[in-house]
Amino acid sequence: MTAPRRSQTVTGAAVDAIKAYIRDAHLRPGDALPTEAELCDKLGYSRSSVREAVRILSALDIVVVRHGHGTYVSDMSLQPLVNGLVFRTVLAARESLAFLGHVVDAREALDLSLAAELTGAVDAATLSELEDIVDQMRSQVAQGRPFTDEDQRFHQLLLSGVDNTLIKELSQAFWQVHAEVMPLLEMEVVAVENRDRTVSAHQEIIDALRAEDRTRFRAAIRSHYAPLRDVISQSS
Amino acid sequence: MTAPRRSQTVTGAAVDAIKAYIRDAHLRPGDALPTEAELCDKLGYSRSSVREAVRILSALDIVVVRHGHGTYVSDMSLQPLVNGLVFRTVLAARESLAFLGHVVDAREALDLSLAAELTGAVDAATLSELEDIVDQMRSQVAQGRPFTDEDQRFHQLLLSGVDNTLIKELSQAFWQVHAEVMPLLEMEVVAVENRDRTVSAHQEIIDALRAEDRTRFRAAIRSHYAPLRDVISQSS
Numbered sequence: 001m002t003a004p005r006r007s008q009t010v011t012g013a014a015v016d017a018i019k020a021y022i023r024d025a026h027l028r029p030g031d032a033l034p035t036e037a038e039l040c041d042k043l044g045y046s047r048s049s050v051r052e053a054v055r056i057l058s059a060l061d062i063v064v065v066r067h068g069h070g071t072y073v074s075d076m077s078l079q080p081l082v083n084g085l086v087f088r089t090v091l092a093a094r095e096s097l098a099f100l101g102h103v104v105d106a107r108e109a110l111d112l113s114l115a116a117e118l119t120g121a122v123d124a125a126t127l128s129e130l131e132d133i134v135d136q137m138r139s140q141v142a143q144g145r146p147f148t149d150e151d152q153r154f155h156q157l158l159l160s161g162v163d164n165t166l167i168k169e170l171s172q173a174f175w176q177v178h179a180e181v182m183p184l185l186e187m188e189v190v191a192v193e194n195r196d197r198t199v200s201a202h203q204e205i206i207d208a209l210r211a212e213d214r215t216r217f218r219a220a221i222r223s224h225y226a227p228l229r230d231v232i233s234q235s236s
Numbered sequence: 237m238t239a240p241r242r243s244q245t246v247t248g249a250a251v252d253a254i255k256a257y258i259r260d261a262h263l264r265p266g267d268a269l270p271t272e273a274e275l276c277d278k279l280g281y282s283r284s285s286v287r288e289a290v291r292i293l294s295a296l297d298i299v300v301v302r303h304g305h306g307t308y309v310s311d312m313s314l315q316p317l318v319n320g321l322v323f324r325t326v327l328a329a330r331e332s333l334a335f336l337g338h339v340v341d342a343r344e345a346l347d348l349s350l351a352a353e354l355t356g357a358v359d360a361a362t363l364s365e366l367e368d369i370v371d372q373m374r375s376q377v378a379q380g381r382p383f384t385d386e387d388q389r390f391h392q393l394l395l396s397g398v399d400n401t402l403i404k405e406l407s408q409a410f411w412q413v414h415a416e417v418m419p420l421l422e423m424e425v426v427a428v429e430n431r432d433r434t435v436s437a438h439q440e441i442i443d444a445l446r447a448e449d450r451t452r453f454r455a456a457i458r459s460h461y462a463p464l465r466d467v468i469s470q471s472s
Contacts, residue, residue, distance in 0.1 A: 011291060023327060052288060055247060056295040060320060076324045080296060081317045085402075087298065088312045091259060102402040105349070109403065113345030166321075166338040167345065170406075 010045070014053035017043040019062070022073055029075040033063060036071075078173040085177045090184050100181055101232045103174050108225045110171045112218055114162055120212040121161060127210055130157060134202050141195045148179055148189045154202055178228075187235065194227035201227070246281070250289035253279040255298070258309055265311040269299060272307075314409040321413045326420050336417055337468045339410050344461045346407045348454055350398055356448040357397065363446055365393060370438050377431045384415055384425045390438055414464075423471065430463035437463070 018033070021043065027033070034042060039050045054071055057063045064074040089099045122130075133154045140147040155175055159168045182189045190198045201224035208216035254269070257279065263269070270278060275286045290307055293299040300310040325335045358366075369390045376383040391411055398404045418425045426434045437460035444452035 015295070019323060023323075028327070052291065055288065056292055059251070059292040059296060060316060062320065062323065073327075076320055078317070080320065081314070084296060084298065084312055084316065087255060087259075091264070091309075099402065102400040105400050106346075106402050106406065109345055109349030110342075113341070113348065164338040164341050166335065166342050170342065 010049050011052050011056065014043065014045045014049040015056050017045065018050075018053055018057060022062075027073045029073050031073050033071040033073065078169050082173045082176045082180070085173075086180045086184075089177065089181045096181070096185060097232050097235055100178065100185075101229065103177050103181075104225055104228050104232065107171060107174045107178070108221060110167050110174070111221045111224075113167065114159070114164075115214050115218050115221070117162060117164075118158070119209060119214040119217050122158075122209045126157060126161070127206060130154060130202075130206050133157065134199060134206065137199045137202065141199055144192075146188055146190065147195070147199075151175075151189065151198075151202075152179070158205070185235075187231065190227065191231045194231060197227045198224070246285050247288045247292065250279065250281045250285040251292050253281065254286075254289055254293060258298075263309045265309050267309050269307040269309065314405050318409045318412045318416070321409075322416045322420075325413065325417045332417070332421060333468050333471055336414065336421075337465065339413050339417075340461055340464050340468065343407060343410045343414070344457060346403050346410070347457045347460075349403065350395070350400075351450050351454050351457070353398060353400075354394070355445060355450040355453050358394075358445045362393060362397070363442060366390060366438075366442050369393070370435060370442065373435045373438060377435055380428075382424055382426065383431070383435075387411075387425065387434075387438075388415070394441070421471075423467065426463065427467045430467060433463045434460070 018039065021027075021039070022033070033039065036047060036050055036054070039045070039054075040047055043050070045053070054063060054065065058065050058071075058074075059080070061074050061077050061080050063071050065071050085103070089096045089103070092099055133150050137147040137150045137154075140150060152175060156172065159171055162168045179189050201220060204220040204223060205217065208220045254275065257263075257275070258269070269275065272283065272286055272290070275281075275290075276283055279286070281289070290299060290301065294301050294307075294310075295316070297310050297313055297316050299307050301307050321339070325332045325339070328335055369386050373383040373386045373390075376386060388411060392408065395404045395407055415425050437456060440456040440459060441453065444456045
């Protein structure tokens with residue numbers, strides 16, 4: 001592979017210069033960047049290089065551009081990772097089901113790693129909120145409807161108190177990859193015949209937490225992912 | 237938050253159009269994209285929009301531009317994730333050590349999830365290569381030198397036979413985040429006083445695999461990350 005085009009090098013250097021500026025000025029998520037003109041002055045790049053660098057940083061979710069307000073340091077979410085993985089999964093066509101299986105394994109690995117932290121640490125109010133969500137799942141199932149929103153809310157709430165922000169965000173990112181890929185493969189996030197089993201598994205997660213039983217929690221997590229694996233292996 | 241600038245919307249739409257083109261034409265990693273002029277014709281965007289969209293897709297590692305050759309579908313690595321996490325960790329200043337701790341936890345969670353798959357499945361040739369790497373670590377330590385390269389090779393080889401490409405890539409991505417952040421915080425990847433313990437932990441991972449003992453493997457993985465956690469907690 002030979003050197004990239006010169007114009008790309010300049011943009012790449014402008015990207016690095018803006019990142020270095022953010023770091024050296026100790027800017028934090030939510031802080032405003034200087035205007036485009038000021039960045040040109042400070043960093044010695046042309047207007048067009050700075051503009052393009054800002055667009056790249058925006059695509060990477062490092063900055064966010066608010067029309068009429070300015071450019072701000074973003075909270076650097078894992079959204080670009082989600083977009084990349086969804087695209088990669090869908091591209092893989094024949095292998096996409098296998099890759100979805102990998103996403104499920106990764107979600108399970110992360111959830112299992114939280115067993116010690118979660119067991120005994122989820123308060124009564126949260127447990128009762130989780131119960132409410134499972135009730136809503138049941139009523140969706142009774143009406144023959146999917147419960148993707150309820151599922152997302154359940155997992156977000158379950159992890160809400162987790163200290164490790166990286167594991168929390170990754171888990172949510174993989175939930176999202178899963179939820180976005182399934183419809184693209186013309187599959188439901190939880191297939192009709194697996195809905196009852198999946199609702200029961202969510203209930204069992206709550207029961208294990210209430211019993212403060214780590215082994216039971218781990219078993220419940222495994223049961224929770226089993227129907228998702230079945231759908232994937234039956235389709236491939 | 238109001239709507240983004242019009243120029244950004246056009247670039248964003250061109251990014252989506254190129255992604256849709258890659259998908260619909262069933263292009264795979266390594267396949268060439270049409271030329272810039274052809275993309276303009278096919279997708280109905282201006283030359284400058286297509287050029288900018290390609291740069292954004294290149295920053296997201298969805299395409300790779302080879303000077304004088306053309307633009308190709310990339311293998312969509314987790315490199316943008318690594319860059320984003322390194323930047324985010326370094327930015328976080330005071331919280332960066334806590335975030336590094338989260339990275340270590342995530343690495344451990346992924347390694348532990350592979351216990352069942354790895355135990356009994358690593359062949360004799362690989363085990364003996366892993367032994368060689370640990371011998372090289374020992375000789376580095378004897379000479380008072382760090383063993384970052386050896387550490388990377390050990391973990392890459394350990395996971396080389398793992399079926400789950402996502403977990404494998406994530407584990408390597410987090411290794412890289414760790415290795416890139418430590419020097420930025422003016423810390424060694426493995427501190428001098430922890431080098432002997434860390435080498436022994438690598439040896440114990442091999443011994444557990446040789447004994448095909450899953451519980452011992454899990455314990456060895458935990459011992460392996462303990463010194464890294466000590467360094468982080470002692471520094472914060």
